[in-house]
Amino acid sequence: MSILVVGSIALDTVETAFGKVEDSLGGSALYFSAAASYFCPVNIVGVVGSDFDSSKLSFLKKRGVNFDGMHVESGETFRWGGRYHKDVNKRDTLFTFLNVFEDFQPKIPSQYQKTEFVFLANIDPDLQLQVLDQISKPKLVVLDTMNLWINGKLSKLKEVIARSDILIVNDEETTELSGESNLVLAIEKIAAWGPKALVIKKGHHGALLYRDGAFFFAPAYPLKKVVDPTGAGDSFAGGFLGYLAQSDNLDNRSMRNAIIYGSTIASFVVEDFSFKRLVDLTQDQIDQRFTLFKDMVSF
Numbered sequence: 001m002s003i004l005v006v007g008s009i010a011l012d013t014v015e016t017a018f019g020k021v022e023d024s025l026g027g028s029a030l031y032f033s034a035a036a037s038y039f040c041p042v043n044i045v046g047v048v049g050s051d052f053d054s055s056k057l058s059f060l061k062k063r064g065v066n067f068d069g070m071h072v073e074s075g076e077t078f079r080w081g082g083r084y085h086k087d088v089n090k091r092d093t094l095f096t097f098l099n100v101f102e103d104f105q106p107k108i109p110s111q112y113q114k115t116e117f118v119f120l121a122n123i124d125p126d127l128q129l130q131v132l133d134q135i136s137k138p139k140l141v142v143l144d145t146m147n148l149w150i151n152g153k154l155s156k157l158k159e160v161i162a163r164s165d166i167l168i169v170n171d172e173e174t175t176e177l178s179g180e181s182n183l184v185l186a187i188e189k190i191a192a193w194g195p196k197a198l199v200i201k202k203g204h205h206g207a208l209l210y211r212d213g214a215f216f217f218a219p220a221y222p223l224k225k226v227v228d229p230t231g232a233g234d235s236f237a238g239g240f241l242g243y244l245a246q247s248d249n250l251d252n253r254s255m256r257n258a259i260i261y262g263s264t265i266a267s268f269v270v271e272d273f274s275f276k277r278l279v280d281l282t283q284d285q286i287d288q289r290f291t292l293f294k295d296m297v298s299f
């Protein structure tokens with residue numbers, strides 16, 4: 001099984017209470033791929049500028065991430081800058097320079113068009129629809145989005161939601177998307193638009209899975225130090241979908257395991273800046289923390 005992901009490949013400048021990194025590897029598609037690569041091969045479709053140093057991707061290539069669908073366009077790579085507050089759950093976006101990403105038109109290479117597992121990372125819903133139009137009968141489409149599209153392109157976004165199987169959003173986005181302040185009513189309203197399941201990320205409070213009218217809740221793994229929360233959501237999605245694709249099973253048990261794997265990998269990502277923690281992270285370390293996590297939530 002392999003996964004297709006379409007999303008941003010970025011150079012991030014991030015400031016937290018623990019320091020600052022400039023032009024370090026980032027982007028939703030890369031964070032997703034790094035996490036999912038622990039479970040199965042990943043094919044990325046995205047764009048970078050001619051300033052992008054592809055040698056930075058070697059650790060991901062070694063892990064089975066395929067970059068044949070990454071286009072290099074003349075111009076500069078997408079850049080994003082963010083500063084986190086002392087309370088790491090709050091951040092200010094300092095800048096978003098779309099650069100070559102502004103004209104990104106995802107072209108899915110023919111060898112990926114029959115991919116069974118697809119992750120539509122947070123990009124313009126029009127582009128997400130273009131991706132879906134190029135793929136034949138995927139088994140599972142998982143969708144991410146952000147408030148920019150909820151506020152600016154709601155009707156297109158609803159079209160994508162209707163064509164997706166699982167929507168992953170945070171609690172604030174759930175409220176904005178549905179117009180309901182009660183989370184349960186909000187979830188039920190969105191579920192009626194089409195997706196079979198919703199995963200609501202609640203930052204350091206964990207994640208909530210809604211499926212067939214039932215809930216499953218997992219806390220976040222307790223950490224003493226969160227150095228850089230960037231990419232936590234995308235790496236959660238990578239662990240989640242990576243596990244589902246590897247197990248090729250979408251029953252309740254798999255979905256619950258997937259939530260815990262997603263939370264486990266996200267808990268590693270935030271322990272250092274950018275991808276630093278993932279470069280040497282082993283499968284054994286992930287499995288050990290998964291076991292601790294499982295013990296923590298079983299009673």
Ligand code: AMP
Pocket residue numbers: 008010011012025026027028079080096122123148229230231232233234
């Ligand atoms: P997260 O921390 O999960 O919100 O993801 C942060 C990542 O998303 C960073 O690495 C950014 O490069 C990337 N990002 C930020 N804004 C956008 C955007 N408008 N479109 C696509 N990717 C973005």
